[in-house]
Amino acid sequence: xxxxxxxxxxxxxxxASLMFFWSMYRQFVPYxxxxxxxxxxxxxxxxxxxxxxxxxxxxxxxxxLKKSQAYDLIRNYLxxxxxxxxxxxxxxxxxxxxxxxLSLDDHEAVExxxxxVKVVWSLSVWKSNDQADSSEKxxxxxxxxxxxxxxxxxxxLDHVLREGKEIGLKNRERKLYTNNSSQDYSAWRExxxxxxxxxxxxxxxxxAMDLEKKEGIKKDLLKFTKGKDYYxxxxxxxxxxxxxxxxxxxxxxxxxxxxxxxLEYDVYDLELTTVKDNSELKKLMLDTKGKSIxxxxxxxxxxxxxxxxxxxxxxxxxxxxEEKKKxxxxxxxxxRGERESKVTLSGxxxxxxxxWSACSGEKxxxxxxxxxxxLDPALIRRGRMDNHIEMSYCRFEAFKVLAKNYLEIESHxxxxxxxxxxxxxxxxxxxxxxxxxxxxxxxxxxxxxxxLVKSLEEEKEKAKKLAEEEKMKKAARDARRIKKKAEEEHxxxxxxxxxxxxxxxxxxxxxxxx
Numbered sequence: 001x002x003x004x005x006x007x008x009x010x011x012x013x014x015x016a017s018l019m020f021f022w023s024m025y026r027q028f029v030p031y032x033x034x035x036x037x038x039x040x041x042x043x044x045x046x047x048x049x050x051x052x053x054x055x056x057x058x059x060x061x062x063x064x065l066k067k068s069q070a071y072d073l074i075r076n077y078l079x080x081x082x083x084x085x086x087x088x089x090x091x092x093x094x095x096x097x098x099x100x101x102l103s104l105d106d107h108e109a110v111e112x113x114x115x116x117v118k119v120v121w122s123l124s125v126w127k128s129n130d131q132a133d134s135s136e137k138x139x140x141x142x143x144x145x146x147x148x149x150x151x152x153x154x155x156x157l158d159h160v161l162r163e164g165k166e167i168g169l170k171n172r173e174r175k176l177y178t179n180n181s182s183q184d185y186s187a188w189r190e191x192x193x194x195x196x197x198x199x200x201x202x203x204x205x206x207x208a209m210d211l212e213k214k215e216g217i218k219k220d221l222l223k224f225t226k227g228k229d230y231y232x233x234x235x236x237x238x239x240x241x242x243x244x245x246x247x248x249x250x251x252x253x254x255x256x257x258x259x260x261x262x263l264e265y266d267v268y269d270l271e272l273t274t275v276k277d278n279s280e281l282k283k284l285m286l287d288t289k290g291k292s293i294x295x296x297x298x299x300x301x302x303x304x305x306x307x308x309x310x311x312x313x314x315x316x317x318x319x320x321x322e323e324k325k326k327x328x329x330x331x332x333x334x335x336r337g338e339r340e341s342k343v344t345l346s347g348x349x350x351x352x353x354x355x356w357s358a359c360s361g362e363k364x365x366x367x368x369x370x371x372x373x374x375l376d377p378a379l380i381r382r383g384r385m386d387n388h389i390e391m392s393y394c395r396f397e398a399f400k401v402l403a404k405n406y407l408e409i410e411s412h413x414x415x416x417x418x419x420x421x422x423x424x425x426x427x428x429x430x431x432x433x434x435x436x437x438x439x440x441x442x443x444x445x446x447x448x449x450x451x452l453v454k455s456l457e458e459e460k461e462k463a464k465k466l467a468e469e470e471k472m473k474k475a476a477r478d479a480r481r482i483k484k485k486a487e488e489e490h491x492x493x494x495x496x497x498x499x500x501x502x503x504x505x506x507x508x509x510x511x512x513x514x
Contacts, residue, residue: 050146054153058138066286066359073164074140078121079103080167082110106138114156119144174198174260176267179284181274192287198267202257206405208398208429209251209391220387221263221364228361238361241352241384245372246391249428252368255391256295265364266292272302278347285351290362294352299367300374345376353384393426402429406436407445414449421456426463431455 060068079102082089088105104110109122120143125136144152175195204214224240231238242259244252260267268288275281288294296302350356352365367385369375380388394402396419403409422432435452438444 051143052146052149052152054142056140056142067289070161071138071140073161073168074121075103075164076167076171077160077164078110078112078140081112081121082108114159115151117144117148117151117156119152119156174264174266176200176269177288178269179271179274182276182280183274192284193268198260200257200261202254203261204258206401207251207254207258208394208401208405208433209255210395210397217259217387217389218262221259224364225263225362231361237358239357239363239365241386242364242366243372243380243385243388244366244368244391245388246370247393247426247428248370249430250391250393251429252391253297255389256293256366256368259364259366260293263291263293263364268292268294270294270296272296272299272343272348273341275341275343277342278344278351281343281347281351282356285356286359288360288363290360292362293364293366295366295368297368298370299379300369300371345379349378349384394422394429394432396422398429399432402433402436403449406433406438407448409445412445412449414446414453417453418449418456421453421460425456425460427456427459431459 056068056071056074058068058071060066082104083102088108089102090105091102104121104123106123106125109120112119112121122141122143123138124141125138127136142152174197176198177193177195180192180194204218207214228238244255246252256267259265266289270284272281275284285294365385367380372380379385399418399422400410403412432452435455436448438448
């Protein structure tokens with residue numbers, strides 16, 4: 001009896017000691033060392049073990065070019081399992097920060113049971129020792145007994161991917177992405193894109209635009225979303241380009257938001273000035289998902305992509321001054337030590353319309369610009385920018401939409417005068433909306449519309465004066481150009497005469513010698 005009691009006491013002490021050392025090991029040994037030791041253990045254990053391990057990497061390619069869809073689906077599937085069973089969880093805020101979304105933390109494992117078979121999922125992080133590549137790479141490992149290999153690799157994995165897709169669609173939260181600068185390591189190691197919930201309220205119903213034009217755009221978008229088989233049949237990547245052009249304040253950004261809400265797509269706002277080079281641009285484009293809109297706003301200002309194919313001699317003096325300003329800005333950046341993007345026009349064209357553009361489908365690419373004539377024709381040709389949409393000044397049909405949005409009225413005594421003024425005056429929808437917006441509780445429809453009429457009349461008078469000033473400036477430029485041309489011709493004539501006199505004197509001198 002004593003021997004049995006001693007044996008139980010020894011066993012209890014040993015188990016307690018092992019649990020103590022195991023907890024100390026998990027708490028104080030760095031996870032890099034733990035990861036290495038556990039790999040060695042599993043390697044040795046694998047020689048006598050019947051366990052099978054399947055690895056799912058976050059990126060499918062060796063160089064991490066494209067995100068793995070299977071990895072994301074598995075993470076979705078494990079989210080509910082992790083909440084109930086994992087010891088360490090990662091908490092993220094959901095839409096509008098109303099609740100928290102819990103997921104499996106790095107270097108943590110969770111068990112799952114399927115048809116009576118127990119499997120283990122573990123999430124690991126690998127860091128490269130290469131100083132040139134300091135990014136983190138994550139991967140999931142599925143471990144199970146060899147006797148269940150066929151069932152796991154066929155039935156179970158299909159079940160996981162199917163459930164993960166359903167969970168993803170159910171919990172899908174549309175997002176607005178922006179690309180991280182590769183110079184900012186803290187942001188870049190988390191991924192190439194940062195995101196926030198996309199919650200812009202713009203719709204086609206509230207967009208200030210001609211009704212017929214809006215319906216045409218909506219039909220075009222719907223046709224695109226249903227065109228997967230058609231695009232494959234004609235041999236084109238499943239993507240479509242939209243060029244939005246027009247003066248500032250005409251609703252280009254609002255149009256993008258309305259398109260995203262209409263299609264329920266994510267939005268990727270691509271800032272070219274933070275992209276290091278063409279290679280990085282390709283990786284960013286590959287890291288975008290389907291059902292998304294990739295936007296490059298004010299592309300004429302993003303990079304020096306507009307003047308690469310201009311003629312060597314610029315005839316207009318204003319364009320010469322603009323070129324000088326650009327050169328001065330570049331010089332100032334170099335003096336400050338700021339890094340310039342090395343993205344070229346050719347690199348941008350290949351990223352949006354080259355071989356790489358076919359790597360993911362159901363994607364819309366949108367360029368916006370205030371100055372259409374500054375863009376290189378190769379950038380906006382049909383096939384790249386398929387649909388050119390002019391966002392023009394506010395006319396009467398667009399005004400009626402704004403009046404309904406801001407004042408909740410569809411008719412008024414001042415509508416007749418406003419119709420005449422908006423057709424004669426170039427005022428942006430943003431300026432019209434600002435005049436229609438009540439500034440106090442006392443402002444009613446009469447006050448807001450009267451304010452708009454006054455503003456339109458002032459804008460009309462201002463435009464008239466600007467036109468007269470521009471006419472005078474043009475006349476002055478033409479006079480300077482004519483004067484400069486006349487002076488050049490006069491100089492040429494004088495030079496020719498001087499050359500003729502010299503030749504005559506040389507002839508007389510030679511004749512005298514003879």
